[in-house]
């Protein structure tokens with residue numbers, strides 16, 4: 001319960017979802033916390049983004065554990081805002097030891113879409129790639145004196161491709177190159193830089209009507225429950241998606257002393273999706289076998 005005792009963690013995208021899970025987990029292990037979130041609705045993002053009220057809920061969850069929690073309505077794309085977040089955190093909490101750059105968005109678009117969709121590409125790259133870079137740059141001057149860690153939330157999409165997600169996938173692949181370079185440039189300060197690569201996670205970014213359509217087609221009667229079967233077929237382990245707390249465990253490990261020699265890695269937390277061999281996964285195979293028992297002619 002004290003793996004982060006005496007440490008201060010800054011977490012972006014902390015209003016809810018994985019960012020909230022990271023804040024709560026690191027606080028439970030003794031860290032003081034500063035969370036940031038844009039708390040704004042970007043054009044074209046097809047689901048509600050984090051809000052000021054949700055940011056306050058994360059603060060309350062951390063404080064309920066007896067830890068301090070600063071909160072900032074700050075957009076990671078804005079370098080001045082991120083410099084202010086880091087400076088205010090040091091002024092209030094004394095130092096920064098770990099930075100979890102977790103914020104992100106997703107918007108579907110295609111390579112054959114209209115030219116207007118170039119704005120989607122720009123927004124996603126600016127948020128999911130450049131915003132991470134700007135946050136890291138703002139943090140480094142405060143990590144230099146005592147060392148520390150930067151953990152970036154990439155995705156299992158950083159290890160493969162995805163339909164209708166070129167900008168998202170490109171940004172996430174870019175993050176892997178970014179953390180490897182940060183690891184190289186910052187090692188002599190004892191600053192480590194790593195990425196976590198989750199598969200689908202049960203947060204509003206994934207569990208929303210847009211993804212129901214992506215998995216189940218344009219049938220308005222389909223619900224999140226209907227996504228479970230097709231989503232499970234993407235993973236080796238028989239789950240459709242994972243809980244944010246599972247990613248928080250990996251973030252905690254990478255931030256903690258236990259990972260003191262771990263830098264420059266991309267750690268999958270992905271139910272095996274990224275190493276899934278081509279062909280039929282065990283889950284799909286089992287379902288087909290069950291169907292075959294019910295309808296023997298399928299096996300003929």
Ligand SMILES: NC(=O)c1ccc[n+]([C@@H]2O[C@H](COP(=O)([O-])OP(=O)(O)OC[C@H]3O[C@@H](n4cnc5c(N)ncnc54)[C@H](O)[C@@H]3O)[C@@H](O)[C@H]2O)c1
Nearest residue numbers: 013017018037038050075076103104155200201203205206
């Ligand atoms: N949910 C998934 O299936 C999944 C899978 C793999 C990776 N990821 C990644 O995990 C991270 C966390 O996402 P989540 O699943 O918790 O989704 P989420 O939508 O619940 O949380 C993301 C938070 O980031 C905030 N945000 C977006 N742009 C911002 C910016 N420029 N500055 C500050 N805050 C900003 C949003 O307001 C939101 O509160 C993202 O980087 C996402 O790409 C998610």
